[in-house]
Amino acid sequence: MVDFLTQSVFFGAFLSLLFYEAGLYLRSKWKLPVFNPLLVAIVLTVAALAALKIPYEAYFSGAKYISYLLTPATVCLAIPLYEQFEMLKKNSIAILAGIVSGAITSMALVLILAAAFRFSHESYVTLLPKSITTAIGIEISGQLGGNVPITAVVIIVTGVLGNILAEPVCRLFGITNPIAKGVGIGTASHAIGTAKAMELGKVEGAISSLSIVVSGLLTVIGSIVFSYLY
Amino acid sequence: MKFVKQFLIILSVTCAGEALSYFLPLPIPSSIYGMVILFTGLATHKISYESVQDVGHFLIEIMPVMFIPAAVGILESWDKIKSVWVQYAIVVVVTTVLVMGVSGRVTQHFVERKGKNG
Structure with missing residues (x-):
């Protein structure tokens, strides 16, 4: 049986979809932030792989085909962006101000915490691009001399955390405006957070998509400056 | 088609x-x-x-x-981060919460101010 499961091309993808649906079901039953479908799917997949003794490589050889569509899906984030174009133009200054402040806050906090924990320069630049989309973040980390695989891990954890905490954090800071929610979620937690913003509403999703692009580009420039500060 | x-x-x-x-x-x-x-x-x-x-x-x-396959794969990297994970986790939690809060508040401030003027 285990032999079959490690051989199967579709089992990994099947598991991911099944557990994501399970997460959606749990959330519809109990409205608790801990029943985040993405978190539920990750935890259940890890548990199932351990219980069935399936190595990660075997799972990934099938599951990678779902991730294969990530680039075209990210490209398609332009569609909700276009749907909200008028609103975007009307609020461009508010949106831009939020994203700029968020990108600077992210790098400044990494700087402060790196100094507090006495991190090496390598650890500091590994964490510097942590809030932006993986593909840009690992590029920055590599160019500045950071540890690229760890940057990728930190970026994904940031995204999942932003996806889980989006609603509680917005409540905590009294963020009620959909445009402001979109800026906050996208700037703090890139595409994985944006998946959550899409669930909250069309405006949130579109603004969050835009924030991925703008905060990513700002961090390309900002991280070069920040890399000299520690 | x-x-x-x-x-x-x-x-x-x-x-x-x-x-x-x-x-x-x-x-x-x-x-x-x-x-x-x-x-x-x-x-x-x-x-x-x-x-x-x-x-x-x-x-x-x-x-x-x-995003599920990549997130599950993080467990494979555990050996690389286990020595520093507490400090890294603090950085991740603090920055994620504050960046979301600050950028959201700043945008909300500008949107509301514009609403009052116009």
Whole structure:
């Protein structure tokens, strides 16, 4: 049986979809932030792989085909962006101000915490691009001399955390405006957070998509400056 | 046949994004170039909204599932981060919460101020 499961091309993808649906079901039953479908799917997949003794490589050889569509899906984030174009133009200054402040806050906090924990320069630049989309973040980390695989891990954890905490954090800071929610979620937690913003509403999703692009580009420039500060 | 044609348009934009990412010496991934191309196409009506909307919305809806394999893979990297994980976890939690709070509050402030003036 285990032999079959490690051989199967579709089992990994099947598991991911099944557990994501399970997460959606749990959330519809109990409205608790801990029943985040993405978190539920990750935890259940890890548990199932351990219980069935399936190595990660075997799972990934099938599951990678779902991730294969990530680039075209990210490209398609332009569609909700276009749907909200008028609103975007009307609020461009508010949106831009939020994203700029968020990108600077992210790098400044990494700087402060790196100094507090006495991190090496390598650890500091590994964490510097942590809030932006993986593909840009690992590029920055590599160019500045950071540890690229760890940057990728930190970026994904940031995204999942932003996806889980989006609603509680917005409540905590009294963020009620959909445009402001979109800026906050996208700037703090890139595409994985944006998946959550899409669930909250069309405006949130579109603004969050835009924030991925703008905060990513700002961090390309900002991280070069920040890399000299520690 | 509308799905094939829509998927074709989306994949051509994705490939164009890949080409730009490959040939231009900037640290910008193909997905970002692709997003800019598709948005520009839609905004200038070179690409019609109807010609991408169904497949586009399908891909966006299933997007969260695409992050599961990579997130599960993080456990494979545990050996590399176990010595520093507490400090890294503090950095991740603090920055994620505060960046979301600060950027959201700043935007909300500007939106509300504009609402009052206009």
